[in-house]
Structures are given as structure tokens and as C-alpha cells.
Amino acid sequence: MNADPExxxxWTVDDGSEVICLRRWKGTWDPDDRHANFKSDVVAYGLLDPLETVRGMSRNLDIPVGAIVRYVLARWATGGSGGLLEIGPVMVPRLxxxxxxxxxxxxxxxxLQAYHQLRQMISWLKLPLDDPTVYPPQRD
Incomplete structure (x- = not known):
């Protein structure tokens, strides 16, 4: 295995696959650190053992642990761009x-006025989720 110095x-193994150490972190940061909330979450969630859940999913779904972990990481890492795709490039600037x-x-x-305006915009967007009858039935 070859470790990347950066x-x-x-580590990269002989077949080219990457191996990752799931490390707990107990870092410290300045009170005005703009990433303090995220760092706090890293410490808090680091107390948990995610592999407990992943191993259960692996057994129940017959999917390798590594494939599930890769999916979870990819899904989380692309969440922002996925959200943009779901909301759309027109609606994000409007919001x-x-x-x-x-x-x-x-x-x-x-x-406060901006909050009320956003609340109204989002309630309009979620209306069909709350009440699917707002749109007439579609023909096949």
C-alpha cells in the first residue's frame, strides 16, 4: 500500500483501489472560526460508529460494505449540487x-420581511406536495 503524503x-492498494482510515477527531478551533459548526459536528458524529449501521445494511441488502460507504460519501459530497439541480438555476437566485x-x-x-417573503415562496413551491389535488389529473 502506498500512502499519499498530502x-x-x-492509501492506494496494488489494484488501484483506495483505502480510507475512518478517524475520530477531537480538534479545537477559535470561537470566531467560520467553520466552527461543521467542526463541532465532525467531533460529535465522530463519537458514533457508522459501520454498525453500514454492516447491517450490507447484510440485509447483500451489498458490500465498501460499496455502501462509497455511495454514502458520494451522495453527501454531491448534496449541494444535487440540491441545486432539484431547485433549479432560476429558482435559486429568486430565493x-x-x-x-x-x-x-x-x-x-x-x-424579517425577507423571512416572510421566503416563507410565502416556499409555501407556494411545496403546495403540490401538501395537496396533490391542486393540479388536475393527467391523462395517459
């Missing part, structure tokens, strides 16, 4: 507009 938790306008005003009342 990423010591990843962002009230936020940008409120931040430009730098006023709590404007932020």
Missing part, C-alpha cells in the same frame, strides 16, 4: 433576492 488517511436585499439594508425589520 492525505495520510488515504436569494430577498436575502440579498435585506442584507444590503442591514436592518432587522428588512430581514
Amino acid at each position: 492525505t495520510p488517511d488515504i 436569494w433576492e430577498p436575502i440579498a436585499a435585506a442584507e444590503e439594508k442591514d436592518d432587522d425589520e428588512a430581514r
Whole structure:
């Protein structure tokens, strides 16, 4: 196995497959670190053993553990772009507009108005999820 000096938790085996060490981390960070919430989550979730669940899924679904872990990592890593595809490149800027306008005003009342505007926009988007009868039945 060859370890990558830039990423010591990843090794490449003879067949070219990569092996990853699932490491617990108990790091520290400054209170004003903009990634503090994520780092806190890494520490908290690091207390759990995800392989307990993955091994059960592997047994029940007859899928190798490595394939499930690869799927979970790929699904998580692409979640942002997947969300963009689901919402769409037109709707994201429309949802962002009230936020940008409120931040430009730098006023709590404007932020509250932006919240109400976003709430209305999202309630309109989720209406067919809450009540599928809003659209007439489609013909085959």
C-alpha cells in the first residue's frame, strides 16, 4: 500500500483501489472560526460508529460494505449540487433576492420581511406536495 503524503488517511492498494482510515477527531478551533459548526459536528458524529449501521445494511441488502460507504460519501459530497439541480438555476437566485436585499439594508425589520417573503415562496413551491389535488389529473 502506498500512502499519499498530502492525505495520510488515504492509501492506494496494488489494484488501484483506495483505502480510507475512518478517524475520530477531537480538534479545537477559535470561537470566531467560520467553520466552527461543521467542526463541532465532525467531533460529535465522530463519537458514533457508522459501520454498525453500514454492516447491517450490507447484510440485509447483500451489498458490500465498501460499496455502501462509497455511495454514502458520494451522495453527501454531491448534496449541494444535487440540491441545486432539484431547485433549479432560476429558482435559486429568486430565493436569494430577498436575502440579498435585506442584507444590503442591514436592518432587522428588512430581514424579517425577507423571512416572510421566503416563507410565502416556499409555501407556494411545496403546495403540490401538501395537496396533490391542486393540479388536475393527467391523462395517459
